[in-house]
Amino acid sequence: MRASLLQIAVEPDESVDSRRARVAGLVRAQRGADLVVLPELWPVGAFAYESFADEAESVDGPTFAALAPAARDAGVFLHAGSIVERAAGPSGAGAGGAGDLYNTSLLISPEGTLVRTYRKIHRFGFDRGEATLMSAGSEITTADAAGAVLGLATCYDLRFPELFRGLVDAGADVFVVPAGWPARRRAHWTLLARARAVENQSYMLACATAGTHAGVEQSGHSMVVDPWGEVLAEGGTDEEVLTVDLDVDAVSATRERFPALKDRRLGLPTPPAP
Numbered sequence: 433m434r435a436s437l438l439q440i441a442v443e444p445d446e447s448v449d450s451r452r453a454r455v456a457g458l459v460r461a462q463r464g465a466d467l468v469v470l471p472e473l474w475p476v477g478a479f480a481y482e483s484f485a486d487e488a489e490s491v492d493g494p495t496f497a498a499l500a501p502a503a504r505d506a507g508v509f510l511h512a513g514s515i516v517e518r519a520a521g522p523s524g525a526g527a528g529g530a531g532d533l534y535n536t537s538l539l540i541s542p543e544g545t546l547v548r549t550y551r552k553i554h555r556f557g558f559d560r561g562e563a564t565l566m567s568a569g570s571e572i573t574t575a576d577a578a579g580a581v582l583g584l585a586t587c588y589d590l591r592f593p594e595l596f597r598g599l600v601d602a603g604a605d606v607f608v609v610p611a612g613w614p615a616r617r618r619a620h621w622t623l624l625a626r627a628r629a630v631e632n633q634s635y636m637l638a639c640a641t642a643g644t645h646a647g648v649e650q651s652g653h654s655m656v657v658d659p660w661g662e663v664l665a666e667g668g669t670d671e672e673v674l675t676v677d678l679d680v681d682a683v684s685a686t687r688e689r690f691p692a693l694k695d696r697r698l699g700l701p702t703p704p705a706p
């Protein structure tokens with residue numbers, strides 16, 4: 433599988449519509465890849481909280497409309513990073529309240545159809561930002577795409593190993609993690625991306641934003657890590673494209689050669705809290 437990670441710079445001097453058009457052009461330029469990955473909330477910026485409500489859209493809204501033809505033209509599966517989703521229907525009732533908004537990833541097929549969505553399960557910000565403005569997803573999500581089973585997670589989810597074990601139990605062999613991670617915690621980002629790969633003997637495609645928005649300098653340093661924990665590619669701090677060939681069969685080979693996942697001890701009794 434050839435994967436291209438587009439480490440997009442999100443800067444305040446570029447409008448959301450301009451960025452959508454520019455990113456669609458970058459996606460079109462990835463013909464020859466099997467899977468293209470974008471970062472978290474790249475249209476608006478993961479820390480541009482004040483713009484979330486104004487820029488919220490449906491899963492088939494302007495971001496999908498800009499990118500679906502680009503995926504089709506390039507003939508690639510496109511993990512389009514995430515958008516601020518305004519949910520319609522019973523979950524949010526389209527009423528405009530905080531309960532309507534989700535941090536939602538889109539997976540688009542080479543035919544330009546929406547094949548999967550994933551609503552970020554762990555919201556970042558503790559008692560502010562995303563954690564108060566958005567609702568949490570609750571579904572562990574995988575997708576068959578580009579010859580692999582993709583396990584979907586988003587940014588802060590990386591800190592929750594149990595989610596990734598859940599994805600492995602659901603058959604994932606390649607994790608795809610779009611992010612908008614601050615530069616000040618870059619060491620956590622690179623460490624956690626490798627840890628999730630090596631402990632789960634899975635590929636990790638971790639695609640972050642570059643640039644500075646809402647006063648938060650972004651980490652960059654997108655990572656591709658193999659199931660043995662080796663870093664196959666790592667970005668710098670500017671916008672760039674990382675293209676890597678993955679051998680998806682290396683996942684089962686690694687799990688057979690070093691079968692640590694089979695040694696899990698599930699269901700041990702928990703001692704009472706002191």
Ligand SMILES: NC(=O)CCC(=O)C(=O)O
Pocket residue numbers: 472478555556586587588589591611612613614617620
């Ligand atoms: N957008 C995010 O989820 C940021 C996560 C983060 O900054 C961290 O976990 O640290």
